[in-house]
Structures are given as C-alpha cells and as structure tokens.
Amino acid sequence: MLELHGLSVTYGKHRALDGVSLYTKPGEIVVILGANGAGKSTVLKSIAGICEGRVTGAMSMNGEGLLGLPPHKVVERGVALVPEGRGVFADLSVRENLMLGANPERAREDAQANYDRLIGLFPKLAERAGQTVRTMSGGEQQMVAIGRAMMSNPTILMLDEPSLGLSPLLSRELFQNLKAVREAGLGILLVEQNARLSLGIADRGYLLENGEILREERADVLRSDPAVQAAYLGGGGAKSTPAQTAKPAASVTPPAVTVRQKTATTQSASQVSGLDITALVSRAAQQSLPARDMRPTTAHTTTTPARTRHDRATPDPLRKLLAEMEDAARAAHMPATDTPLTMPALRPASRLSTMKPRTTPEDARPAANQPAQVAPTPGGKVEIYRRRPGSTQFDRTER
Numbered sequence: 419m420l421e422l423h424g425l426s427v428t429y430g431k432h433r434a435l436d437g438v439s440l441y442t443k444p445g446e447i448v449v450i451l452g453a454n455g456a457g458k459s460t461v462l463k464s465i466a467g468i469c470e471g472r473v474t475g476a477m478s479m480n481g482e483g484l485l486g487l488p489p490h491k492v493v494e495r496g497v498a499l500v501p502e503g504r505g506v507f508a509d510l511s512v513r514e515n516l517m518l519g520a521n522p523e524r525a526r527e528d529a530q531a532n533y534d535r536l537i538g539l540f541p542k543l544a545e546r547a548g549q550t551v552r553t554m555s556g557g558e559q560q561m562v563a564i565g566r567a568m569m570s571n572p573t574i575l576m577l578d579e580p581s582l583g584l585s586p587l588l589s590r591e592l593f594q595n596l597k598a599v600r601e602a603g604l605g606i607l608l609v610e611q612n613a614r615l616s617l618g619i620a621d622r623g624y625l626l627e628n629g630e631i632l633r634e635e636r637a638d639v640l641r642s643d644p645a646v647q648a649a650y651l652g653g654g655g656a657k658s659t660p661a662q663t664a665k666p667a668a669s670v671t672p673p674a675v676t677v678r679q680k681t682a683t684t685q686s687a688s689q690v691s692g693l694d695i696t697a698l699v700s701r702a703a704q705q706s707l708p709a710r711d712m713r714p715t716t717a718h719t720t721t722t723p724a725r726t727r728h729d730r731a732t733p734d735p736l737r738k739l740l741a742e743m744e745d746a747a748r749a750a751h752m753p754a755t756d757t758p759l760t761m762p763a764l765r766p767a768s769r770l771s772t773m774k775p776r777t778t779p780e781d782a783r784p785a786a787n788q789p790a791q792v793a794p795t796p797g798g799k800v801e802i803y804r805r806r807p808g809s810t811q812f813d814r815t816e817r
C-alpha cells in the first residue's frame with residue numbers, strides 16, 4: 419500500500435502542500451480532484467521523487483520509506499508515474515518504448531512476461547508494436563506511456579492528467595483501459611481534471627484545495643453530492659451540506675471553485691476575455707492621451723477610465739493583458755515625432771541595413787512595396803524599409 423502522512427511541500431516561500439495524508443491500495447482507483455494550482459501534480463511528483471520543492475512528512479510503500487529517494491529507487495519500490503504530457507520517446511517504436519520501461523531491476527528479468535501480460539490487456543499495443551510513436555494519435559500515445567510505466571512491474575501506477583488533450587471518445591476509451599489495469603491487480607492514483615469520467619471509474623476520491631485535503635470519500639458518494647457537482651462537475655445546487663458519511667477530518671464542504679479545463683489548443687484573447695478585442699483597441703485608440711503620458715508598456719500605474727473598469731470587472735492576469743493592449747493601441751496611434759516608443763522586438767536600424775537577402779521561398783519573403791521593417795531612430799524618427807519590386811534590395815525612407 420502507498421501511504422502519505424502529513425506531506426508538506428514548499429517551493430521557496432510558497433507552500434504548495436500542507437499536511438497531506440492519503441493512501442492507495444492495490445486493486446483500487448483513487449482520484450485526487452482539485453482546482454488549478456491546488457497541488458495535485460505536486461503530490462504525484464513528491465511521491466515519484468521528482469519534486470523541485472522541499473518535501474517533508476512521511477511517504478511509504480509497503481512500509482518502506484520513499485521520502486528522499488531518487489526517482490529510480492521509487493520505481494524499484496513499485497511506484498511508477500505516467501507524467502503529464504506522457505513523456506514518450508516519439509522517434510522510437512511502440513515496442514522500444516515499452517521495453518525501456520522494463521529497465522528497473524525489479525522488472526528486468528520478467529520483461530518478456532510483463533510484455534506478454536501487457537499486450538494481453540491491450541492487444542492494440544501489439545498490433546502497433548513496430549509503429550513510430552510520433553505517428554500515433556494522442557490516445558494511442560497515452561496508452562504507450564501507460565504501457566511503458568506498467569513494464570516496470572509496478573504495484574501502484576500514478577497518472578497525471580492522462581486525458582489531457584484527448585477527445586471525449588478517446589478519454590472514455592482510456593478510462594475503460596484504466597479499469598482493466600485495476601482488474602490486473604494494480605492500484606491507481608489518478609490526478610484528473612475530468613472529474614466526471616474519473617469519479618465514474620474510481621473507488622475513492624480526495625478533494626484537494628490550496629494544498630490541503632478537504633475531504634476523502636467513496637467515489638460514488640462524491641459523484642452524487644450536489645456540493646461536489648457544483649464545485650467539480652459543473653453542476654448547480656452548491657448549497658448542500660457534506661455527505662453524512664464523510665470522515666470527520668475531511669467533513670468540509672468543498673469550495674465553489676470552477677475547475678478550468680486545460681486544453682491543448684490556444685484561445686484567442688477575445689475568447690478568454692469575453693470582450694470584442696477590435697472594439698477594445700479602437701476605444702483605446704480614441705482616448706488621445708498627451709504624449710507626456712505615454713509610458714513603456716510595462717507602466718500600468720496610469721489610471722484611465724477604461725482601466726478602472728477592468729479593475730472592477732476583470733481578473734488580475736486579464737486586467738494586465740488588457741492594460742498592455744490599451745497601451746499598445748495608444749502607442750500605435752501617437753504621431754511618430756511625439757512618441758518616445760520602446761519597441762524591443764524590432765531589429766536596430768543598423769542591423770537592418772546590412773541585412774542579407776533571404777534565401778527562403780518567394781512566398782516567404784516580404785512582398786514588394788510592403789514595409790519590410792520599421793525601426794525607430796534615436797531622434798524619434800521612424801525608418802521604413804521597402805523591398806524593391808523584383809529585387810532583393812531594400813529602399814529606406816524616414817518619417
């Protein structure tokens with residue numbers, strides 16, 4: 419059995435875990451639920467011996483201490499981690515990836531038997547044994563990562579956000595596979611943002627918030643608790659009391675946090691902010707500040723009507739982003755001669771004038787007559803370089 423007692427972790431002055439106690443037995447699936455930054459990954463990394471922070475408390479596997487062990491020793495004790503992002507060797511084949519997992523001493527002698535057991539559980543891995551992992555789908559790669567961890571012959575398998583980046587269909591398939599791993603007798607300690615799916619297969623769950631375990635409960639009880647639904651499953655009715663069966667040490671109603679789903683895709687600023695960015699930029703441009711009020715884009719102490727509104731209605735990181743956008747929009751509309759612009763991203767004019775012609779394909783070059791680059795001169799003037807039609811040379815003008 420994997421046991422943690424009073425595990426605390428600090429990253430410098432930041433306390434990420436505060437007295438976390440939990441356990442996982444072979445043959446059960448245990449899920450840790452919590453909002454972003456609650457400390458879920460830190461729990462797994464501490465157990466695996468790869469936490470960058472200062473770890474204190476007690477951790478053991480079958481009674482043998484894990485605290486302070488290097489990662490390979492933790493694996494020798496029977497605890498394997500499938501890290502967030504999988505960590506597969508993309509240029510190796512499926513079989514090569516799997517066999518690398520059999521490197522620990524505890525697994526080396528039984529590598530072939532473990533491999534046979536694995537492909538018995540997941541025949542698809544055998545069908546794809548020769549395929550380069552890079553060419554596989556996300557779900558298939560995740561199965562390779564899980565298979566590789568299982569090749570170390572673990573008693574407890576830990577998985578950090580295994581469904582990240584997978585479609586709902588692939589996620590469901592993955593979770594069914596985890597049930598098969600449990601049937602094979604392994605214990606699973608799972609960190610997941612997909613609370614619905616993970617509680618659907620788990621036996622027990624822990625709610626972790628701000629580095630502390632708020633509650634430990636059977637998964638089916640957590641799943642049907644309105645407070646948990648409101649906090650982690652996107653449901654309504656947050657006003658319930660904790661379930662009667664909750665253990666005394668954990669009888670706290672989970673806070674009404676919204677778990678932000680991680681996605682593998684990027685979002686546009688307007689998706690994040692819920693604002694029309696075009697309108698925002700033109701509004702900022704209309705606020706004609708005198709030149710003396712212009713600051714480098716890092717100066718956000720200037721109070722403007724727009725910023726006051728962001729202060730009231732907008733979360734901190736977004737407010738900073740919006741303030742930067744407004745500053746940039748204003749800078750773009752200031753007359754060049756009055757604007758002491760700071761444009762660190764631009765090349766200095768001296769380097770531009772000696773720039774060699776590009777040898778990239780034609781469509782990758784700046785179009786003729788299009789400004790190739792704009793650089794501020796020390797006198798506040800702006801140099802504009804245009805490519806001569808049909809030539810690799812640039813003409814320089816100032817304004």
Ligand SMILES: Nc1ncnc2c1ncn2[C@@H]1O[C@H](COP(=O)(O)OP(=O)(O)OP(=O)(O)O)[C@@H](O)[C@H]1O
Nearest residue numbers: 429432434452453454455456457458459460461470
């Ligand atoms: N290497 C690190 N250095 C400094 N702080 C860290 C480090 N790793 C994590 N933290 C901080 O510790 C806290 C817990 O982080 P952790 O990654 O464990 O949370 P999490 O619950 O897994 O969040 P997420 O779901 O977003 O991955 C966060 O405040 C995070 O910023």
